[in-house]
Amino acid sequence: MTTVLNHLRYRPSHEWIEPGKSPAAVGITDHAQAELTDIVFVDLPVIGRQVKAGDPVAVVESVKAASDIYAPVSGEIVAVNEALNGNPGLINTDPFTEGWIFQIAPSNPTEPDTLLDAEAYRAHIS
């Protein structure tokens, strides 16, 4: 039973972002964490980095594989979830809240609205 939250926006590569906020938290979806399985390491981005939508900005690693995490929108990385350094499994247990990965200040505040809404993301992963 995969959870998809109605108030978030989604990139087809399975990142979520909070719309209408700056900074906006970004993480990976419940579906993505289930596919990746036990997450054992997260390479967090550098605070202050300017990124473009689609840039690989973080790496989430299970025992078997390292997976790139992409910026869902353009902007500046303004915070990272340091708790993941000690407890990367937060992404598995709570992907939408405690397991957020970084916060971004979108260059264009309405860019998140151009991403998939919950209904479209559900269709994407079904």
Next chain:
Amino acid sequence: MTENLQRSPLHQDHLALSARMVPFAGWEMPVQYSGLMAEHHAVRQTVGVFDISHMGQVIVSGLGAEAFLNHALTNDISRLAPGHGHYTLLLNDHGGVIDDLIAYRTGESEFFLVINAARIDEDWAQLTTLHAAAPSDADIVELANLSPACGGLAIQGPKSRAVFATLFGPDATYPEKNTVISCDTPEGLMWLCGTGYTGEDGFEFFMPATTASDWFQRTVTAVQAEGGLPCGLGARDTLRLEMGYPLNGNDLSPDHTPLQAGLGFFVALNKEHFIGQNALLQEKAAGLTRKLTGFRMTSTAPPPRPHYPVLSAEGQPLGEICSGTLSPTLQYGIGMAYLPPTHTTPGTPLQIEIRGKTYPAEVTKKPFHRPQ
């Protein structure tokens, strides 16, 4: 899924258990069922069952079988008593590794070989070539490749004996370490082998492919009754690497000799003759230039993985990782790499380059983990 992959006789059973299927060595195999970590810990703490139907089986028999295999393989097979087996290697003329395998003596002049899935064709080609080249006055040797007709299961972990008793009855003889029991059943031959790839107590057994699904169902039930789990190739890889066991294709290849791989114990260099012997004698006399060396990460770092560069503490390139993982038991990164002899002493500092950053590591003795 990639095309032309072979399927295990347990394919439908894996799907019914919601296994995640991946390509491995030309086969579509389960990488995990409930989760790699849980499966790994099940084998260390209770018991797990693995599908090893992809592995190959060859029978070598006849009055000349012992002499034939002692020529083809590195270990001294004449020292094996009936009912016993050992780890050995099949080399090319240059001493490079074609395959690593277990050879069991199942009768006075009958041997059962268990070979790697990815090397069945190469092994068979090498054995049949050597067979064809044998002198005409040599004693008779017969080769049979049973690989497509056999299924296989590995039961591994401290509760393996309880699972064995459930499957075969409380009075059945357990195959102790490095022994083999072959039995003739109405459906065909079965082999029970006291071997494994995890470092734990356990056994492997091979049966007619037509009966594999039935055995698997019964084994899963018995394993679960002991608190264990069906386990995929993901856990099989982390378990074997914690023991420092090499994986053919990662750590063993025709580019490296068993001496470089630290497998000299399984090479009877002084026996009369075997394929690759001259190359190994020369290498031994000249001194090894590379040795398969264990290392561990010494600070928080991403899991080390194959092909990441290995550097000296001063930043000089030394080689690349062959096998690497986060050890689920030890909770730090471990791996193996072919390194120059200057960098093989335990405690020697190293650096591992991961995505352009370097992380500290040090040379460590194998095995990385010793089961209780």
